[in-house]
Amino acid sequence: MSVAVAVRYDDLGPAGHVNNVASMRIIEEARRTFLGRPPTPHATGGLLDLVPSHIRHLVRRHDIEYCDELWYRTDPYLVDVWVSAVGKTSFRVRSAIRTAADAEPAVTAESVIVLVDAETGTPWSIPGELGERFTRSNSR
Numbered sequence: 001m002s003v004a005v006a007v008r009y010d011d012l013g014p015a016g017h018v019n020n021v022a023s024m025r026i027i028e029e030a031r032r033t034f035l036g037r038p039p040t041p042h043a044t045g046g047l048l049d050l051v052p053s054h055i056r057h058l059v060r061r062h063d064i065e066y067c068d069e070l071w072y073r074t075d076p077y078l079v080d081v082w083v084s085a086v087g088k089t090s091f092r093v094r095s096a097i098r099t100a101a102d103a104e105p106a107v108t109a110e111s112v113i114v115l116v117d118a119e120t121g122t123p124w125s126i127p128g129e130l131g132e133r134f135t136r137s138n139s140r
Helices: 020-035 130-138
Strands: 003-007 053-066 076-088 090-098 107-117
Touching: 003 020, 020 053, 020 076, 020 090, 020 107, 076 130
Parallel strands: none
Antiparallel strands: 003 076, 053 107, 076 090, 090 107
16 A cells, blocks of 8 residues: 655754654554554554454554655655565564655665454454455555
């Protein structure tokens, strides 16, 4: 899935480029749209609609690589988001911020998402069929 995310003036650092924290915010916004939880005006449904409502997701880890600077622009950045791997109780979401659909990524990231049963507080095992649906949801 590709998500358009606008940069805000407040996202800029002293040098005039999008700062590191703002890059992570852009990725987070696209990932929330992809996952669909919690629902927002831009993310009314998503990948996590496939799991029972009592299952919540927690970010276990973020890895981010800054390949090029992102500068302020009026056009939104494009953020590609996809599931790169599915484990027993977690899955990996990859993201890439691009200035255009045909541009090389300026920022790439991988997040590990753990699914947890809100009633028991324990990790929730992802059924095999559901894991396959997660990876089939990719537009890549």
